[in-house]
Amino acid sequence: EVQLVESGGGLVQPGGSLRLSCAASGFTFSNYWMTWVRQAPGKGLEWVANIKQDGSEIHYVDSVKGRFTISRDNAKNSLFLQMNSLRAEDTAFYYCARYLNSGPEDYWGQGTLVTVSS
């Protein structure tokens, strides 16, 4: 059974940093692109970033470029999102998702909540 479990969310002050993790199981992690998608409370979905199987290709939404870094450790079946210079508008549930070879995202974790507030 495919499982994706996010962790690392919490309350952080504006300008602070946080590192999210996603533990994958039930599939060959190194065979798939992986994605982060976020959702502000009560709002719609926003695609954040994705990363190729070997980490050689990465894409970000403009609003996080230069502040967020996606990475992965295939040996540990883990996906990461390093978030720096956090802003109030980054407050959201962050989901990791598996991306099919020609898209879209088929399996999603249950999300971790990031709250940016003083």
Add this chain to the structure above:
Amino acid sequence: DIQMTQSPSSLSASVGDRVTITCRASQSISYWLAWYQQKPGKAPKLLIYKASNLESGVPSRFSGSGSGTEFTLTISSLQPDDFATYYCQKYDNYPVTFGQGTRLEIK
């Protein structure tokens, strides 16, 4: 960037009704469109990919159609479990974007 616009934003319907949700792209995305269902407090669930392909395990009352700039999600006979929010997503290239969502409520 290509914008995705869903209509309606909300919809009230009854069990057994046939429901159609529309998603329009500001430029052609060929067939690179997906539909997701999301229930409160839960992660999105993939229903349809490549505009009209039913994801494994999804009931056949769900169907998708369209190409280019106009797409539809149809639920042929609403069931109690179908009341949720539905999102379209374009994934032809970057940035990947979602529609604003359609909230389907019980009448």
